Amino acid sequence: MKKLYHINSYKTIKVILLTVLLLSFHDIRAQNEENKDGDKLYFTMEKPYQTVNVGQVKGKKVKNVILMIGDGMGLNQISMAWVANHGKLNLDNFKQTGLSRTYAANKLITDSGAAGTAMATGQKTNYHAIGVDINGNPLPSLTDLAHEKGLSTAIVVTCGLTDATPATFCANNTDRDLEEEIAADFLDCNVDFLFGGGRNKFTQRKDGRNLMEEMQQRGYKSVKTWDETRTISSGKVFAVVEDGQLAKASERGDIWQQASMQAIDLISKNNKGFFAMLEGSRIDDYGHWHNIPDLMGEIFDFDKTIGKVIQWAEKDGQTLVIVLADHETGGLTFLDGDIQKGQVEGHYSTGGHSGIIIPVFAYGPQSEQFVGVYENTEVFSKIADILKLN
Ligand SMILES: [Zn+2]
Structure with a gap:
């Protein structure tokens, strides 16, 4: 027993x-x-990437403006990226800095629709609105005005083209979620080089239209891959290379960097000048998802593009480059790290956006115009004045 x-x-x-x-x-x-997907709050970058050193440009004449938007990229994000890359960023070359207030007309904590509209059109509007005023009236954007003055234009993003930020430069709608309506507005937006994702909104539509074909009929080279895009050496480009957003930085390689430089290469052939909006769109996503490794990946891709852009601008001598955010995402706090080891630790306080004032960095002739504290609508008025668009 x-x-x-x-x-x-x-x-x-x-x-x-x-x-x-x-x-x-x-x-x-x-x-x-x-x-x-979430709560990855530590990151170590063993091998930093090389950054460039450019000289400051002399002279006052601005022929071209390149506006680079890091969606959701506040000072904590930038500071952490600087430490993770062992104390170096291409952004370090910018000597003129300012601060921009982001609140929307009807809501203190903004979104990319209202914030993008403020920068693209010069008017504060309602949360989730795209290129319209508080009463829903359509507003002309910097790309519209530049086109009217005979300048060439480009929009190059890592999100869908019908997502809020690019949409504010091309579309007019009271609701950013009506992406099929927003897609149709691209037919009349006259931007010379369009690159991003969001193909489904142009081809898999409730109304059965194929807007990629309609863009082709309007004289665009309408392409679905980066391999096709890279071979285009003249004319208007409509490149929608993914059904949804572009893959995250660690998976997509350097195609956004290359697409940005190809856009500049093509539109800089216009003797009258150009306006380009380049957006590191997915910095925002990894803020929402509390994922610091992929957030750092997106900022590094953005900063590597900054390096290429300012080298181009230094050589050109008449190009103003502005780097800013539309708002901060996640209420990120930079808690600790190690510059030598490229280590960072952070903490998020919200799954949404925060209300903090955001940094503006300017390089090139007239960059001193962006020093100070101002409303996000002044980003529009400063660029419009400098390019004489009014
Ligand atoms: Zn967001």
Whole structure:
């Protein structure tokens, strides 16, 4: 009897131990699943990328403006990227800085629709509005005005073209979510080089229209891949290279950097000048998703593009480059790190946007115009004045 009891209890202990082990494995796995997209709050960059050093441009004449928007990129994001890249960013070349207030007309904490509209059109508007005033009236954007003055224009983004920021330069709608309506506005937006994702909104539509074909009929080279885009050496380009957004930085390679430089290459053939809007759109996503490694990846891709853009601008001598955000995302706090090791640790305080004032960096002739504290609408008025668009 005693022996049997012993065997039984031994078996019981074994079962309990196995159960505990299995449960703990399950726990670890569940935790890993959970961490796949969110709450990755540490990052180490072992090998930093090389940054460039450019000289400051002399002279006052501005022929071209390149507006680079890091969606959701506040000072904590920039500071962490600087530490993670071992104390270096291409952004360090910018000597003129300012601060821009982001609030919307009807809401303190803005979104990319209202903030983009403020910068693209010069008017504060309602949360989620795209290129319209508070009463829903369409407003001309910097790309519209530049086109009217005979300048060439470009929009190059890592999100869908019908997403809020690019949409504010090309479309007019009271609701950013009506993306199929917004897509149709691209037919009349006259931008010479368009690059991004969001193909479904142009081709898989409730109304059955194929807007990629309609763009082709309007004289655009309408293409679906980067390989096709890169071979285009003249004319108007409509490149929609993904059904949704572009893949994250660690998976898409340097196609956004290359597309940005190709856009500049093509539109700079216009002797009257150009206006380009380049957006690192997905910086915002990884703020919403509390994922610092992929956030850093997006900022690095953005900063590498900044390096290429300012080298081009230095050589050109008549190009003003402005780098800013539309708002901050996540209420990110930079908690700790190590510059030598490229280590950072952060903490998010919201899944949405925060209300903090955002930094503006300017390089090139007239860059001093962007020093100071001002409303986001002044980004529009300063650029419009400098390019004499009014
Ligand atoms: Zn956002």
